Amino acid sequence: MKAKAILFSAAAALTIAAGPAAAQWVGGDGAATNPLPCDGSAATLASVPYNGGIPANEGAKAGQQLRVVDVPKLVGIGYFNATSLGVQQAAQELGNVEATTDGPAQANIDDQITLIDNYITSGVDGILFSANDPVAIAPVLRKALEAGINVVGYDSNAEPDARQWFINPAEFNGIARSLIEEMAAAIGPEGKFAIVTSTFTTPNQARWIAEMEAYQKQCYPNMTWLETVEAQEDNILSFNQANTLLNKYGDDIDGIFGMTSVATPAAAEAVTQAGLCESVKVVGLATPNAMRPYIEAGCVKNAILWNPVDLGYAALMVLRAAADGTLKPGDTTVQAGRLGELQIVNGSEVLLGSPYIFDASNVKDFDF
Known part of the structure; x- marks a missing residue:
């Protein structure tokens, strides 16, 4: 049996609702997903007309301070x-x-x-x-x-x-493929994972998760998505949420995704304190400074981000x-x-x- 983390708050526990064994993502904007090919090849980008806004008096400030x-x-x-x-x-x-x-x-x-x-x-x-x-x-x-x-x-x-x-x-489906591929390499194509994000409506994270679901279903259909929880870009809440996931799922959880630069190191800290570095893998988006201690200690293999x-x-x-x-x-x-x-x-x-x-x-x- 895995050792279990014991530190969590009642408030954090209340934010995790009991659900089905395999979660279905319901957050985000509901836009269509576009999962990349499973073989690692690039997608063909269609030409799209400009769809941004136009400021009043456009060009009036050209060359000005x-x-x-x-x-x-x-x-x-x-x-x-x-x-x-x-x-x-x-x-x-x-x-x-x-x-x-x-x-x-x-x-x-x-x-x-x-x-x-x-x-x-x-x-x-x-x-x-x-x-x-x-x-x-x-x-x-x-x-x-x-x-x-x-x-x-x-x-x-x-x-x-x-x-x-x-x-x-980075395009949403590119981030999604990188994250799922790293998790699959860490826990195997039949592993079980959970996600700690900020909120279900935060636009970039919601789109990444939607694309992750699409890519996972297409390329790793035997992986199990246990649950997604919110942590508000808050370090303490992210730590508590990760701890709660470890307690809730015990031996059934093989990995945790962190979808923010706060959630990923907090999840790594929760896994470290629980003594589960060998059995629960943390994959996510984070800055190198925040993840350096966990990478150097061997508890986390890597972190994914841009500069x-x-x-x-x-x-x-x-x-x-x-x-x-x-x-x-x-x-x-x-x-x-x-x-x-x-x-x-x-x-x-x-x-x-x-x-x-x-x-x-x-x-x-x-x-x-």
């Missing part, structure tokens, strides 16, 4: 510290942009909307954002466009017409290009400073690139 505010989901965590650093690097390189980061203390959409509304009133020239809710944030972003403010999203999207461009860190510094950098570069008119609806690529030429997909999404795998061979080479 810009005042830009970056509003991430929340501040004070390593991931968004890294995106903010990238924004500052781009501002310094450009020389004609003043950029500040100001986000809510918790991943709260109401607080995020209030912040953006306040900056619209104060008269900024540009807004960068990572949405806590794609639908709820859309009206205030449309208000920004109507005020002639350039709006670019990154990391977590809004409704397309509520912003001009979105920097997609969030580059993500913030690309977001400001794209906003500057949109303001200057060097990036226009219908373009298929955009020049993004040190990142070179980035591909435009899905009408108005700038693709940062393939997900990156941090493991024992390279995790020391990164500091974010």
